[in-house]
Amino acid sequence: MSTLLLRLTIALYSIGLLHSFLTIITRKKTLFRVALAGIGFGFICHALSLIFAWVELGHPPITDNHGALSFFAFVIVLAFLISYARYRLESLSVFVFPLVFILTLGANLISSPAAPQKELLRSLWFYIHIPTTFLGYAAFFVAFSAGIMYLIQERELKRKRPQAFYYRLPSLEICDDLGYRSLSVGFPLLTVGIVAGALWANRALDQPWGWDPKIIWSLITWLIYAVLIHFRLSAGLRGRRAALMSIIGFVIVLVTFVGTRQQGSAHSFIQQ
Amino acid sequence: MNLVLVGLSHKTAPINIREKLHFPEPQLPEALQLLRSQYEMRESLILSTCNRVEVLAQTADSPAGVRQIQDFICSFHQIPYNTLQQYLYDFTQIDVVRHVFRVAASLDSMVLGEPQILGQVKTAFTTAQHAGTIGATLNQLMNRAFFVAKRVRSETTIASSAVSISYAAVELAKKIFNDLKGKTVLILGAGKMSELAAKHLGGAGVSKVLVWNRTYQRAVELAQIFRGEAIRPEDLFRHIEHADIIISSTGSPTFILNKADGERMIHLRKNRPVFIIDIAVPRDVDPEINKVSNIFLYDIDDLRNVIDANLRQRQREAQSAEEIVQQEVEFFLEHSRARDATPAIVTLREHWEGIRKEEMARGRKRLGHLTSEQEAALESLTQSLVNKMLHHPISELKRLSRQSSNQEDMATIKRIFGLKD
Numbered sequence: 001m002s003t004l005l006l007r008l009t010i011a012l013y014s015i016g017l018l019h020s021f022l023t024i025i026t027r028k029k030t031l032f033r034v035a036l037a038g039i040g041f042g043f044i045c046h047a048l049s050l051i052f053a054w055v056e057l058g059h060p061p062i063t064d065n066h067g068a069l070s071f072f073a074f075v076i077v078l079a080f081l082i083s084y085a086r087y088r089l090e091s092l093s094v095f096v097f098p099l100v101f102i103l104t105l106g107a108n109l110i111s112s113p114a115a116p117q118k119e120l121l122r123s124l125w126f127y128i129h130i131p132t133t134f135l136g137y138a139a140f141f142v143a144f145s146a147g148i149m150y151l152i153q154e155r156e157l158k159r160k161r162p163q164a165f166y167y168r169l170p171s172l173e174i175c176d177d178l179g180y181r182s183l184s185v186g187f188p189l190l191t192v193g194i195v196a197g198a199l200w201a202n203r204a205l206d207q208p209w210g211w212d213p214k215i216i217w218s219l220i221t222w223l224i225y226a227v228l229i230h231f232r233l234s235a236g237l238r239g240r241r242a243a244l245m246s247i248i249g250f251v252i253v254l255v256t257f258v259g260t261r262q263q264g265s266a267h268s269f270i271q272q
Numbered sequence: 273m274n275l276v277l278v279g280l281s282h283k284t285a286p287i288n289i290r291e292k293l294h295f296p297e298p299q300l301p302e303a304l305q306l307l308r309s310q311y312e313m314r315e316s317l318i319l320s321t322c323n324r325v326e327v328l329a330q331t332a333d334s335p336a337g338v339r340q341i342q343d344f345i346c347s348f349h350q351i352p353y354n355t356l357q358q359y360l361y362d363f364t365q366i367d368v369v370r371h372v373f374r375v376a377a378s379l380d381s382m383v384l385g386e387p388q389i390l391g392q393v394k395t396a397f398t399t400a401q402h403a404g405t406i407g408a409t410l411n412q413l414m415n416r417a418f419f420v421a422k423r424v425r426s427e428t429t430i431a432s433s434a435v436s437i438s439y440a441a442v443e444l445a446k447k448i449f450n451d452l453k454g455k456t457v458l459i460l461g462a463g464k465m466s467e468l469a470a471k472h473l474g475g476a477g478v479s480k481v482l483v484w485n486r487t488y489q490r491a492v493e494l495a496q497i498f499r500g501e502a503i504r505p506e507d508l509f510r511h512i513e514h515a516d517i518i519i520s521s522t523g524s525p526t527f528i529l530n531k532a533d534g535e536r537m538i539h540l541r542k543n544r545p546v547f548i549i550d551i552a553v554p555r556d557v558d559p560e561i562n563k564v565s566n567i568f569l570y571d572i573d574d575l576r577n578v579i580d581a582n583l584r585q586r587q588r589e590a591q592s593a594e595e596i597v598q599q600e601v602e603f604f605l606e607h608s609r610a611r612d613a614t615p616a617i618v619t620l621r622e623h624w625e626g627i628r629k630e631e632m633a634r635g636r637k638r639l640g641h642l643t644s645e646q647e648a649a650l651e652s653l654t655q656s657l658v659n660k661m662l663h664h665p666i667s668e669l670k671r672l673s674r675q676s677s678n679q680e681d682m683a684t685i686k687r688i689f690g691l692k693d
Contacts, residue, residue: 026592027429157447158562160574162581167433171450172545236542239566 002056003111005049006070010104012042013077017101020093024168032090039093043081046074046104062130070107072134072257073100079138079182087178089170095145125200133193133218137253139186140225143179144250147243150175154240176238179246183232187225194218217256224249273409273608275368276337278345278360279319279326282382285359287322293349293356295320297399303348304403311340315407317400317414319375321392323382328372330409334364369413369604373597376417377424378431384586385430390421412608420600427596430589433582438472440578441549441570445473445517448547448568456480458515460508461522462494465551469519470498482515484508486522509533513540518548520556527558534561549575613669620666620689624658665689 015038023032050071053061061067080096083089149169156166169175197215228245231237237245280293295303295318307316307329315330327345331337342360346353363371374380378389397414400406406414425431434443442452449455457478459466462485470481481500485491491502503511512518512533522528529548537546545566550557555571562569570578632654636642642650665685672681 027589028427028592030427153447157444157568160570160577162578166447166581167429167585171447173448173450236544238543239545241543241565 002049002052002061003108005045005052006104006108009042009045009049010101010108012038012045013097013101013104014038016042016093017097020090020097023090024094027168029090032093035090035093036084039077039081039097043074043077046070046077050074060127060130062127062134066107066110068130069103069110071130072137073103073107075131075134075138076100076103076141079135079142083142083178083182086181087170087174089174089178091149091169092142092145092178095148096142099141123200123204125196125203129193129196129200132189132196136186136189136193137257139182139189140246140250140253143182143186143246146175146179146182147246150179150243151240151247154243172239176242179243180232180238183225183229183246187229190218190222190225194222214256217252221249221252221256224252273365273612274331274334274337275328275363275365275409275413276331276334276341277326277328277363277368277371278338278341279324280356280359280361281324281326281380283380284361289356289359290322290325292351293320293325293345294322295325295348300396300399301403304400304405306348307341307344308405311344313337313340313405315410316405317396317410319393319396321389324375324380326375328368328410330407338362338364366601366605370597370601372413372417373420373600374594376421377593377597378421379424379590379593379597383435384583384590386435387431390418393421394418409608413604416600416604420597423600424593424596428589428593430586430593433585435579435582435586437551437572437575437579438469440575440582441469441519442472442476444568444570444575444578445547446476448545449516452477452517454479455516456482456514457517457519458482458484458503458512459494459500460484460518460520460528460556461486461524461552462490463521463523466519466521467494467497469549469551473517473519474498478517482511484511486524513537516544516546518546520548520550521552522556524552524556525554528556529561530558531560531564534564534567538564538566551575613672616686617666617669620662620669623689624662628654628658 016035017038019031019035019038023029023035050061053067053070062071076096077100080092080100083092150172152165153169153172153175156162156169157172224245228237228242228249232242280290282290285293300318300320303318304316307313307318307327313329313331317328319326319328325345327341329337329341331340342353342356342362345360346356371380376390376393378385378387381389393414397406400410434440445452445455452473455478457470457473457480459470459481462483474481481495481498482503483491483495483498483500484503484505485494486505488502488504494500495502518529520528534546538544543566545568548557548561548567548569550569550571553572557569557571559569559571561567632650635650669685672685
């Protein structure tokens, strides 16, 4: 059932993705209603799919590759819907949904392992560790998208020759504000995620801190965002430089998430 | 429906001709009355703006209607037809519908998508209503035209971008700050241009206006207009960091602001952006300042470039607007033809239903008492007879009403069945 629902989810997200692009290209706001319907119903299907998976597996479906991809896509859509409710930016969907589509497609292609979940992963701290980290990453992804929109719009304004993007992207202030707010939501979530991870490791592995690459990269990510938020608050770091840092920060998130899945580290439990 | 339209516009006639044909507002009721009494127009409307003069009418016969309106225009303004001939255009029937829709939707305007024309068309309509020259046909046409204009406005972005210098400045400011509420404008040099730009920004919600000028007295005067604050000539750099938007148009022969000033300003503002509009010639602000992060400098040529780009954007949007107009023209025609045919069909049905009832009554008398079953059988027999007989004529009437060129056939059918118009 959860697999079937996930198939339906990807179909609905495709409609959302397609109509997001059509909205931006044609600038017809009526088209975005279709996109939003696709995204909204897709999100509901996605939620149901996760619930069914939870029931089928008997534990939260976030401990294998299939579940991780699906859940990450889910929290990104959640982050998008929250941003949309606040800012009404149609253009944001064009940046967000290609990744959502790829993640959901990936989740559709990888099947859940039949093996029962490891005892090691059955822990409250673990179930806090994954969702908070993922939600933090989703918020950073929105900040990343806002940063890209900022840089494009800034380039249009500095070049003084308005082209397609000038008309389609929001104002600099909105991009900047969205980026900042996403960071201020994402950073505490990541912090909680890291702490929960350490507490879980302390119990499960009898050591609070294994220096595997993923942990190192997570700390680098955390430090970058800490610096960004610090300078933003104290020295008014904003605009172009803040946008660039949000982009770099998320690139490192991607490295953390994708690039460090090595055997032998604490985090390789997840994929076996 | 017999619609005609005769007129001229900025596309066909120069201003010296257009002004001669202008109908001053007080004379409009009189002109509309004339059209009805002397030129036999059933319904009429006159649209007279600085860019176009058009007479729209519903008449008995369209080719004759065109000539009559041409006569009317010439004699009303006392200009011989020969001099006007080359400037006047005329439309009949479906082309009138399309033209009226395009005019109302501002697709025929000098500045594509400019919003004033719709208001002017509405005023012309109200004037004609008061003069009593609007009937069912023009009422339907004009109301649909207003609807089309609204659709074009909401479904395309034809009118969303600025095409004047001061609006372009406001639009750019909104692309930087999004909302101008709470923002401060600093005006450097108290000239006419800066006054105009500041007025538009004020209209867009700017909260505070600062005015700086070499002669303090003039700054105070201008500040009073905007309920702003005047800045003493020597105090400029003590206040400049508070300005989110700077409009400069002083007569200074050298730069007032250079790159170093910009860097200092941004530092003091903790990187909050500044939008500088330099409309002075020679320029007041060193163009190098645009290289400072978070400063956006536009001079008068840059603003013109933005306007050019916006106009190109409007032209692209005009294509989807033309599609909407085309859809609406088809919709309007289909419905107006259906309206033309419906009375005929209704009369035809009523006529035969009358005959049927009469014959039923007569037959019943002759047949004496009937059981209720027999009664019902007779009823259904006569009804199906009438329906079968009328089936073909009615579907033919419906078919004809959907085609425009069959007015004669329609008339024949009406005559055969003894139907009135």
